[in-house]
Amino acid sequence: MSLRHALLGLLSERPASGYDLLKSFDTSLANVWPATQSQIYTELSKLADAGLISVTAEGPRGRKEYTLTDAGLAELRHWLTETKPQRNTRSEVLLRVFFLGVLTPEQARGYLTELIKLSEQAHENLRHLDESIDWDGDNLSVCGRITLEYGLRFNAMRREWAEWAVGQIR
């Protein structure tokens, strides 16, 4: 049910159309909770049926602007305070590391070296994103900055770990 709450969360900031939300997923939420266009439109319909959001404006090209209802905000707060994250984290990157033993040491080191590069690139991208955003001091902005900082630290950690790991394989 997390997609549902991701949509409620984005709509808590400001009203938006499915198309707007899709772009939020492709940019700010891409590294946290990716979602596809089809998934977003389907879920928006369900949320509207459930009364958690409502169409408050219609624009050109059939654009529908959704707004969070009081019930929607209550549900979002309930999710944040009364339920615990329980989703199983899956990491294909790590799954592969687990089985690098079936490759030659050179191949295994190649995989880890690639990972170092990817981590550096991701770190760079986040750094640029960080610099390009005007972090005014409001609540949403603070949380956005905190989330981005996580990404920076995560990629730094992963790079250092992969560098260490290369040395372990022989």
Add this chain to the structure above:
Amino acid sequence: MSLRHALLGLLSERPASGYDLLKSFDTSLANVWPATQSQIYTELSKLADAGLISVTAEGPRGRKEYTLTDAGLAELRHWLTETKPQRNTRSEVLLRVFFLGVLTPEQARGYLTELIKLSEQAHENLRHLDESIDWDGDNLSVCGRITLEYGLRFNAMRREWAEWAVGQIR
């Protein structure tokens, strides 16, 4: 298709039954690629149909022991060397952080404080696991140790980050 490769990977170490594999998923792979009993048995049937594994022994209680075939090992190596991890990582923990702004500062700090505790516990658990395992020097063991080290570093990073984040919220 990662579950498929996780099974091939485990079978590359030694032949095993569905029940054996289930336990591997519940222990060593739990934090990397969780899978349920039903998923494992279903996928094993498909893998056998595809000729990537085969039943090489039958035991009491209908136990079927599967062994990796040459085609299966080739597929595993192909996956590791010729394809790239592309699965979108989802983090419900981080998704929540992104929306902590809708809570009061106290509530938000409460969430992060809880996260600090969880990270410490996970770190402790991994540390004990690390100490309880006899890491002989073979290839599989080296990769297992590398994967575990990732978990240790990850949880340490997350704890430090969450401690920093608590201070950001006011």
Add this chain to the structure above:
DNA sequence: TTGGTCATGTAATTCGTTACATGATTGA
């Protein structure tokens, strides 16, 4: 006028979870 963007929706399929259903073997 035409290419890019805005804008929505559905269908088919696969992947993952929960629940149901059954039964043999073993050790205390």
Add this chain to the structure above:
DNA sequence: TCAATCATGTAACGAATTACATGACCAA
């Protein structure tokens, strides 16, 4: 004998991905 563990399989449902399908608006 009885509880725990070993052992497998399927059904129903929900979540996620990919593909299909359509069309309005706008700026060059």
